[in-house]
Amino acid sequence: xxxxxxxxxxxxxxxxxxxNAFLVALIASFLLIIFAIVLRSKIKLIPGKLQSVAxxxxxALLKLMESVLGSMTAAEKYLPLIATLFIFILVSNLLGIxxxxxxxLLLHGEGGHGVMLFRAPAADLNFTLALAIISVLVTNxxxxxxxxxxxxxxxxxxxxxxxxxxxxxxxxxSEFAKVISLTxxxxxxIFAGEVLIMxxxxxxxxxxxxxxxxLEFFVALIQAFIFTMITLVSISLHTTVHxxx
Amino acid sequence: MDIDSIRxxxxxxxxxxxxxxxxxxxxxxGGSAVKSISRNPEAASKIQTAMILAIAFAEAVAxxxxxxxxxxxxxx
Numbered sequence: 001x002x003x004x005x006x007x008x009x010x011x012x013x014x015x016x017x018x019x020n021a022f023l024v025a026l027i028a029s030f031l032l033i034i035f036a037i038v039l040r041s042k043i044k045l046i047p048g049k050l051q052s053v054a055x056x057x058x059x060a061l062l063k064l065m066e067s068v069l070g071s072m073t074a075a076e077k078y079l080p081l082i083a084t085l086f087i088f089i090l091v092s093n094l095l096g097i098x099x100x101x102x103x104x105l106l107l108h109g110e111g112g113h114g115v116m117l118f119r120a121p122a123a124d125l126n127f128t129l130a131l132a133i134i135s136v137l138v139t140n141x142x143x144x145x146x147x148x149x150x151x152x153x154x155x156x157x158x159x160x161x162x163x164x165x166x167x168x169x170x171x172x173x174s175e176f177a178k179v180i181s182l183t184x185x186x187x188x189x190i191f192a193g194e195v196l197i198m199x200x201x202x203x204x205x206x207x208x209x210x211x212x213x214x215l216e217f218f219v220a221l222i223q224a225f226i227f228t229m230i231t232l233v234s235i236s237l238h239t240t241v242h243x244x245x
Numbered sequence: 246m247d248i249d250s251i252r253x254x255x256x257x258x259x260x261x262x263x264x265x266x267x268x269x270x271x272x273x274x275g276g277s278a279v280k281s282i283s284r285n286p287e288a289a290s291k292i293q294t295a296m297i298l299a300i301a302f303a304e305a306v307a308x309x310x311x312x313x314x315x316x317x318x319x320x321x
Contacts, residue, residue, distance in 0.1 A: 003315075003319060004319065005315060005316065005319060005320055067291075181305055184305070184308060184309055184312055185301070185304075185305040185308055187312070188305070188308030188309065188311055188312045189304075189308060191312075191315075192308070192311055195315075222297070222301065223301075225297070226297075226298065226301040229294075229298055230298075233298075
């Protein structure tokens with residue numbers, strides 16, 4: 001039983017190493033793309049069952065966004081980013097719960113013993129770091145698009161007075177801290193869940209893992225929701241016009 | 246004491262100390278959420294959303310401690 005913080009490499013394609021977390025992320029992406037293409041080809045005015053479920057999901061998301069952002073037009077404008085983050089993180093977390101202790105007998109096994117074929121994508125620090133950077137970068141760009149480039153940058157660097165200057169520096173540092181905290185929150189929760197499941201399966205393989213897998217299910221949902229909510233709240237903070245002074 | 250025993254002690258100590266604060270914080274968040282729902286049952290769903298968000302922030306700090314413990318045990 002090996003626990004490694006790095007995702008293990010399965011094989012390499014022209015210098016780019018394909019890790020087991022990357023494989024599951026690819027599977028999650030293909031599933032979502034195929035689902036979207038199939039659903040799109042079957043759109044009718046009077047929806048069938050699959051379309052109704054998808055519409056219910058999107059409407060729930062839109063209502064949540066409207067309650068945070070304040071207006072339905074803003075919610076519809078930012079829906080692609082928020083829905084993508086939520087659905088992609090949710091599906092990749094759920095796929096990671098599937099136990100994948102298939103020892104792949106590849107030649108590049110780490111140190112000689114087999115390497116697990118599947119690993120939750122969010123248990124790879126690269127995945128969560130990429131999503132966190134995307135989230136913070138795009139919310140800042142959205143802020144710049146909504147209030148103008150200089151007004152947005154003047155939140156971070158303004159020379160109106162010594163206190164405002166330090167508050168601006170603190171805001172800048174807090175953006176970086178947001179990247180770090182988003183990364184480690186998602187990574188820590190999913191990785192700790194994987195380690196827990198691995199240890200429980202090692203101790204008692206029958207019946208006892210069930211409540212722990214249920215906990216992992218719950219954590220997967222909550223972490224996707226939290227990541228999305230933090231992005232949403234920071235979008236709403238950046239796009240409100242500040243009327244302080 | 247050799248480095249391996251210190252490593253084991255450090256792993257356990259980091260998790261023990263690092264999860265005490267978030268546990269207290271989550272308890273206080275839950276308590277105040279329940280009190281405010283009892284005062285105003287109509288706003289229950291808004292309070293619940295805010296509570297879940299705050300609990301995730303508090304839990305993140307415990308996760309930082311866990312990540313450091315894992316790094317001490319398995320990487321460094």
